Amino acid sequence: MIRTILIDDEQPALKLMRTLLEKYFQNKFLILEECTNIKDAEVAIAKHNPDLIFLDIKMKAGNGFDLLKKIENINFDVIFTTAYSEYAIDAIKQSALDYLLKPISPAELILSIKKFEKKNQNKFELDRIRLLLENIESGTKEYPKIALPSSEGYELIKTTNIKYCVADINYTRIFLIDGRTILVSRTLKRIEEILPVELFLRPHKSYLVNLNFIKEYQNREGHFLILSSKEQIPISNRRKNEVLTKIL
Secondary structure, three states, X not given: OEEXXXXXXXXXXXXXHHHHHHHHOOOOEEEEEEEOXXXXXXXXXXXXXXXXXXXXXXXXXXXXXXXXXXXXXXXXXXXXXXXXXXXXXXXXXXXXXXXXXXXXXXXHHHHHHHHHHHOOOOOXXXXXXXXXXXXXXOOOOOOOEEEEEEOOEEEEEEHHHEEEEEEEOOEEEEXXXXXXXXXXXXXXXXXXXXXXXXXXXXXXXXXXXXXXXXXXXXXXXXXXXXXXXXXXXXXXXXXXXXXXXXXX
């Protein structure tokens, strides 16, 4: 049984979540408590030690992030819920955490639970939540770090330290300024979604490049970007105009 706590300041939302869990996950969830405010949620978490909490981002008296700041030992997973497609969603994505947009779709809920069940318990949850809070407190969309899944868990990387990324079937190779390469189990499209659009350029279906490392554009025997570290990145014909608009 997955021991869970539901946290939302709207009773209809709590009722709907309970109904969805009971309908689509029979005998899989034990709902320990339903909380409508941060104070009660903090007490409930300390009392029950849940495996997973469903946490509303925006509540009348504070928000879900305020609750997480109060908990020193986070040994549970979190699935955020929100009615708003707000800037916080970008921070949640970059921290490799999960969220559901209201009204909650059964299909999205099922997908989130499947991802929860595949995780290596919650060994790295605390690091990712700390990253989330750090990014939220920065007060900007260009968050300083992202969480990249590695063979041992998650590696927290500053976006400015990424030179370029290369697609490798369902994986992506991340090339860093310190010379290291990280192979992550995410498609290049997924990586592109969590990196700042102002900082990264997609010159080719298989490449994603940090604009800060582009040194020159070449059009001899094809179209290429030359990086300051001498790497040559191809530009596809259909993306050429887009690339030139962004770099010139």
